[in-house]
Amino acid sequence: MTCGCLGRIPQDWCCRHERARGFQPRAFIGRSAVKRAFTVIPYIWLLALFLVPFLIVLKISFSDIAIAIPPYTPTLELSEGWQGVRNFFGGLDFENFVFLTSDDLYWKAYLSSLQIAVVSTLITLAVGLPIAYAMARARDDWRPALLMLVILPFWTSFLIRVYAWMGILSNEGLLNQFLIWSGFITEPLVILNTNVAVYIGIVYTYLPFMILPIYASLERMDPSYVEAAEDLGCSRLSAFWIVTLPLARPGVIAGCFLVFIPAVGEFVIPSLLGGSSTLMIGKVLWEEFFSNRDWPVASAVAIILLLILVIPIILFQRQEVASRETEG
């Protein structure tokens, strides 16, 4: 509202106008407070569901195993007052972390997890990139259907889908039956309970996380980039390598992190599809918690895993920020 033509406005209208404006600041504060309350919600969420559990796990990792409920010591006894707090903090030490270095099982498990995660991320990329490219190049009216097909597996429980793979990959499973029937092999291939089965499981499970970000970056790419590259002397193939792929890089990197990060800590797939020789840190963690009931060591394993993953997560975040800057 402007008071540009004051001359024509009746005097009392102007007064009312002024009074109305007088009310505005209070209303404004009220609204911004509500707004602020809304922006706080995600932080409360993070605090309650990430930071607090993390601190609890961190505390347990500094504790000692005990035959008790909960199965570790010390616990905070506030009834003992100041002395209780001092006992509590006095009971914490790095013993469990030292223990992790004494047994080569742990660092081998970490290393093997990283290796399996890297290899399966690369396979997922090799499979996902052509799929995403084909989807982005598909006819406009096909794309929603194709996108649906990629997302569809999420409608079934992840656990059931991994179980289904057991049925496919086992010695008497569908795959072997088919290969023997078609005459490719005479003896069944041993796939289940090997690392190959783990790779298949991880690639299958995380493929959508690779496809979707790559598809998103390819799909919104201006098609005239490729035409310009061809116009300036590129063949179709070299235009893809020199222009399309570098421009899809943010999507590729996002996809790789989205696969790599959960794959490192993967537990269900190696324990269902992998064999006794499959060494992954998620499995070790599970065994420490539920077989050994050694919560402090298990927590220490989890903390180290988190520290290992923090590095790629930070790299990922940086990449996101950088790519947003270029686009802006």
Added chain:
Amino acid sequence: MNEPFAPWTDETATPLIRIEQVTKRFGDFTAIDDLSIDIFPREFFALLGPSGCGKTTLMRMLAGFETPSAGRVTIDGQDMGGVAPNRRPVNMMFQSYALFPHLTVWDNVGFGLKREGMAKDKLAACVDEMLKLTQLDALARRKPHQLSGGQRQRVALARSLAKAPKLLLLDEPLGALDKKLRQETQFELMDIQERTGTTFVIVTHDQEEAMTVASRVAVMNHGKLVQVDPPDQIYEQPNSVYVADFIGDVNLIPGRATQVGDMAELAWAEGQGTLLGQPGGGVKADTAASFAIRPEKIAIGREMPEARNRVQGKIIDIGYLGNLSTYHVKLPEGPVMTCEVGNRSRLSRRELTWEDDVWLSWSDTAGLVLPT
């Protein structure tokens, strides 16, 4: 005096581009309809038309991104049938510029030369020269997102010119710039075209732009060429009501052509004299026709003029544009005529005002009788 540049009037001149009876269909839709045209070396050729008239499709066929459904395109005597875009002596400047966002200005400009496999030091010299030509030397290390719209436009131009193509295609090259910058850039573009001696084909929907830059303008409609002529002829000798109306402003008075010879006469209302003008577009006697007269060629006054072509009407609107004033005059039995008068002196009182009865007149050669 210099010979005017007009190879299209020279029987012996060899065209650079020959488009022969080309048709392009997309499903049921015919984008280009049996179109033939020759374009000559060093020409600045403008394809002008409303959106959907096929001008962009025609350009993309020259670039090789579309293949004709029928007909033949030859560039420099070479049949372009089945020749991929990267094997044509043609470069294109895209409407969106399509500057590679992951490369610097320098790398963008050098992109085509690098694909060619040019030696490094020669490439650097070439790129630097292109950057100098487009006044981008200072920005060589920037990425496209750090440039203004006008700078991006220049990078796109430099990149498409770097390979020294025989033919440069420009798809709405100035469409994304604001008006002032666009006008400056038009002259820059002409200057660069002249200096490099490249043949330019420009697609635009902006008639002013086409008129300013082009040596010839092709007006297109529904996949056909309506008229191909230098800008002054397009404006002064339109061959149809469509072209007369599309280029600039025109008053159209519908009627019947009564007599056609060296001059044509048009009867437009009972009890009024006929209008005399030049015949155009193959108008025939005793057919429906329109009299086309440009607003700036009409004189307006209170007194009855001597001229043969005169009509009387009432002023219903006056528009003051600074450099000129526009009068809208309603004829009692005809259309509303627009008449422009230049405001040559700074402090003159306007003699005419609303509701005044006025006479409009023009010379015998000022108007055209065109078939409708």
